[in-house]
Amino acid sequence: MMNLVFIVAIILVLGIYSGINYYIGLKGFELINSVFPFIAPKVFWPIFLLVAFSYIISRFVSKILPEPVSYIITLVGSYWIAAMVYFIIFIIMIKLVFLFDRWLSFIPSHLKTSQISNYVSLFVIALVLLILVIGTWQARNPVTVKYDISINKDGGKIKNLHAILISDVHLGTLVRKGQLDKMVRLINEKNPDIVFIAGDLIDDDIKPFKDQNMLESLQQIKTKYGVYYCLGNHEYYGGSSEEIAEIFRNSGIKLLKDDFTSIENSIYIIGREDMGSRSHLKKPRKNLSSLISGLDKSKPLILLDHQPSNLKEPIGKGIDLQLSGHTHRGQFFPFNFITNAIFENDWGYLKKNDFQLIVSSGLGSWGPPIRFLNNTELVEINISFNN
Template sequence: MRYAFIITIIVLLQLFSFGAALSLEWWLQPWSTPALIMIMWIAIFAITNILLLLSVTKSFANSYRWISAWLLVMHFILLTAMLTGLLYGGFWLLSALGDNAFYNTETIAIGLRIFALVFFIGLFNYTLYSAYVPAVREISIKINKPLNNPLRIAVASDLHLGRLFGSKAIERLNDIVQRYQADVLLMPGDIMDDNTTAFTDYNMAEDLAKLVSSLPYGVYATLGNHDLYGHEQPIREALQNAGVQLLNDEVTCLSHQGQPIWFIGRFDNHKRQRVATTELLGQVNTAEPVILLDHRPSDIVVHSELPIDLQVSGHTHNGQIFPANFIVNAINRLGYGYEKIGKGHFVVSSGYGFWGIPFRLGSRSEVWLITLNGDGSNNADNA
């Protein structure tokens, strides 16, 4: 299975290279020579396979970022070529149906190349914006359990704190939770980008501690798969030292204006020995509100039959780069967004940060603001 995956990736990279080279050959056509075109083809395939070799052999740190970035460049070239091709087809159809003299072929060719360049640059700027400027998703839900006063819950999953996403992102998150008057912040996994190196080097602990202290009930979190890739202990210690309340296969009870609300946090299923949800539920009073932090949304169907009122998850990034969002939603009962399923309410966030490279297309960096109402809540609304 592993070899089949590697072979598939290699084949896809060669196909992307072929498509990107073909697209650039068209774009360069008015100014090119056979020698220039040959150099361009060789350069694209050379870059692809050199980066692939470096990534496979792990010749330098974060080599996967370079191959990912190059793949993204080729992906954007292909998307640009597809859209430009559709426009060209439209002009061709109009010229076939109308007066051919009205359409100057040379002018259209230059115009399409200018459009392709502007669109390609705009695509990069838009995807950077989508990665670094978060949207705020507000919803209000009502549960059939006692809760006289609404609880304002902020959810920021998948921060992936590292060299490309750090202190400024934490400060921005602090501004958001303050502006929307959140009571508590939940971070369901992938808080660090594999290790604490950048977290320590850039002194992010101070910013994270400020974020924790700014919320009435602080920050609750659980670890995701990227927090468990060999650096679990230092990540755990860094978060706890900043005041984050970690719930890894653990439960805790929060008193919200005199009423109990239970929080359950699960390890990501990368941790093979993790405790079953049913066992954790045995430690709480399920007649009272129960909120579950579970990094992956893979157990939503099972959890929808349990006395869980709200589950918050992440992990999927909503695909991060189009068209992966379609794949994410095809393989998950709920790959992204909010839905009431069975007995509970479920929120799967696309994440506050990003994985690998700072680009998002078809997804958006986001924070969820959930107003949790219960029996007796003032201004209780259904989502």
């Protein structure tokens, strides 16, 4: 039954996607044909469809094509998805304007010619291209977001902790080693005591991570107390969670999968399996209460949990600070309104009694390598303890 539902959902999504692209293609051909009437449909449509479906194609052929070819196909397809979203937004806005004009008649008749329509189309194309350029710059130039917080517990030997939080890097076909090396340099410039990685470090396919030896770059992160990492949903989507665990086993980066450790016997770091692990591991993740039942709750407890969902679970359990990612804060406008509606806190800082939550918008991007009105970020947290 579940397989049938999945198949029906895939067919429905592909149908909607195809319909949207067919409509955009029709409008695009009308514009091109008005300027270059010699371009025939049999030339336009194969090229357009190849671009429109290149991301989907890349998901099936990336492992059999040479890496440079796979990269180009994925890149083109990713940018098209972002462009498609904004084309649809602007088309809907234009349609609404003309719908209201039918009732209010506020558009002068001389502005309703085909020539003016072509100018509007060219303006929309230019605007979408500008959004993609700005979005690419925002995706590749992270900002530093700072938080100064206090935990009302004795930190033992540690009075203050200077931490860096990163999440949702999505290392893979599009976020490559060169970009990772830049991220590592940014982290080291902050001279952190500790670094937390709150999931989705690696994208679905682990092959680019291994082929480009990205682990070597991650091992260049310099800290006083180490680097701690919990998995996100994308590490499970690729079916490589166990292989990732093996890769990181002796890497110097501590991967916590429903496990915990302590630093200086003073502060507990707890890392959870991702909520999405159940469908891949065929078992639920551990209950948080049982996971931390043997811990000394008088000591600070810092929790890494990729998805900031079900906040009722950590609140009141002795967890002092939860660090999460996953939401991307929508990644590009206007999807931030959707993540804001889904999550109690889709980005930034939240405090409830003694429980504190920080959600990062992510240091990378998934799918389209753009961030529009939404930055990639390095999160710098200064934590003081009540010693």
